[in-house]
Amino acid sequence: MFVSGATILHADLDSFYASVEQRDDPRLRGRPVIVGGGVVLAASYEAKHYGVRTAMSGGRALRLCPHAIVVPPRMSAYSAASKAVFEVFRDTTPLVEGISIDEAFLEVGGLRKIAGTPEEIAARLRAEVLERVGLPITVGVARTKFLAKVASGVAKPDGLLVVPPDGELEFLHPLPVERLWGVGRVTAEKLHARGITTVGQVAALAESTLVGMLGRASGRHLHALAHNVDPRRVRVGQRRRSIGAQRALGRSPRTRAELEAFLAALVDRVTRRLRAAHRVCRTVVLRLRFADFARVTRSHTLLQSTDDTQLVLDAARRLLREAMPMIDERGVTLIGVALSNLDRENAVQLALPFPGEPAGSLDAAVDHVRDRFGTAALTRAALLGRDPGISVPLLPD
The missing domain is CATH 3.30.1490.100 (DNA polymerase, Y-family, little finger domain)
Structure with missing residues (x-):
């Protein structure tokens, strides 16, 4: 059943591994935390403030943030926290599509009469994850999966952002091109070389122009996303393809x-x-x-x-x-x-x-x-x- 309106939630835990470490050890709260040794597996927002990023070498991370606290990863703790968060998701709606252990899409369009508006459901979801699991989570709410994910990214950390259907392009177009799914370093460099830095500038180009610039698949994909064309619905029970x-x-x-x-x-x-x-x-x-x-x-x-x-x-x-x-x-x-x-x-x-x-x-x-x-x-x-x-x-x- 198709439900109109901003009814898709993208829920994404904030700096998941690092947040679990700060939850479990009060001495780490409010301090820059790096999970992992040789390679950074996760960094708290206090560490990210100094430029530390996931997949960065541990040596470079400590040069950027010498006072960071490095902790070894505890995968069993992260797995348990993920299972607890997904229990909250499934208590919220039966329509949950897991993307990874720390993020999921939720469809809440059919719950208005029993649970309130999507914004109210999202606010309650954030509160329950914090109360039951002790972790901060950011939620983006929009009409499409793509825009809900963008909204959660913009709202981080520990935020809630609703993009109403009549304000989608107004919200999307000023954002940098890197917010579009599929725009990595190489594609961003190609766009920047042509003076294209915002989603709105991508949207202003004809599809044929983008195809000529980036290839058929990428050009058509980015043209659709720049206009918030994303027909995918939240799907339950999808088995991974690899x-x-x-x-x-x-x-x-x-x-x-x-x-x-x-x-x-x-x-x-x-x-x-x-x-x-x-x-x-x-x-x-x-x-x-x-x-x-x-x-x-x-x-x-x-x-x-x-x-x-x-x-x-x-x-x-x-x-x-x-x-x-x-x-x-x-x-x-x-x-x-x-x-x-x-x-x-x-x-x-x-x-x-x-x-x-x-x-x-x-x-x-x-x-x-x-x-x-x-x-x-x-x-x-x-x-x-x-x-x-x-x-x-x-x-x-």
Whole structure:
């Protein structure tokens, strides 16, 4: 059912990891907090004031804010806080679309008679998250998902902003082009080079002009968003289209053996999640970020869908071998693996049986041990003595 008016809420926890740390340790409240060591996983707004940002190296962050307090990440605490916040979301409305562990879209258009206006519901939601979970949250309210997310970004931190339907473009057009979904550093530079710095200037261009400037997909996408054309509704029960994990490596040179070890750990992580979700994949994607911050992806599509760790790892290793000349030349600061072309586990085409152990028996045994005794109970020999990296909490697959 389509509901007109500003009825979509975008709820986004403020500096989530850092806020949990400040909630749990009163000594950190009001002080600049950095979560993570070698790489900044999160920064409190007190630290952001000095220019500290997520994914920044820890050394650079401390040069910007020498008096910051660095705390190690506590993923179990963040996962528990996320679950508690999503309980508040679901108590507010049954129409909740989770985007990540710290943000979601909520549709409240059908609740006016029993719960009040969207603005009243948003204010009550913020109060309940603070009371029940102890965390600040910002909410943007608008007619479209895109504009609700923009509104929450503008309202941060710890704010509430409603964009009425008759004031959408008046609100949107003065904002910088970086507020448009899909405008990253490269696209922003292309627009800035032509003197385009605001959303209103993008909206003033013909779609054909943007297509010629940015390509067909990006040009049409930005033209629509600049006019707040976003027909997507809040959807419940959407399964993710890919499952991935990545690891920041810092700027130190890495050997091929180190990269292969990190890759194996990532593949172990994502294939375990794949099996836990009762799904299979057909495409393996390798993601790399170089020392100059440029990113590339390389992919390989298997002949048959699988959830077998070894098959996925073999494909990922081939992709890494092919990328090694680029890595040797440019350095690497991040490596990631994603599995896509997902399907249900029972969608796998049955094959003729061959002698040997049943397919997946080793994976099943390893999963069982790790489920019972913890992830660190079994590890690969190549990972002995190495930091396994941080397993970031995610929404259920």
